[in-house]
Amino acid sequence: MKRLISFLPEMFFLAGSGFIFLMDLIKDRSISYPALAIIALIITLLLWKNKIYALFLSYISVAFCLFMFLALWSELSEFTALSAGFWEMLIVGHLLLLSIIVSTVFILIKYIKQRF
Helix, strand or coil, X not given: CHHHHHCHHHHXXXXXXXXXXXXXXXXXXXXXXXXXXXXXHHHHHHHHCCHHHHHHHHHHHHHHHHHXXXXXXXXXXXXXXXXXXXXXHHHHHHHHHHHHHHHHHXXXXXXXXXXX
């Protein structure tokens, strides 16, 4: 059970990417290459268990989240009034991006502490 919990951050990324991949495939009948790339990168991380690779993926993920925070605030600035859509976008966007950052930090800590 403890071993399964240790893979929870990777499973979070795999589940999210798999969901996006399948929804694009079912709804639009198209392949989501970014989701497929994330799946491949996380599976590679699980197989290699390399500290440098984990550091690289963590850096890329946090940089992407910081960029997406800026994009979120740019979209929020277009609202003229504090409507329900504004609050929904604010809360869901921040929760999603913060969960990605927290998962990334857990992955980084896990791979930095491991001895190979």
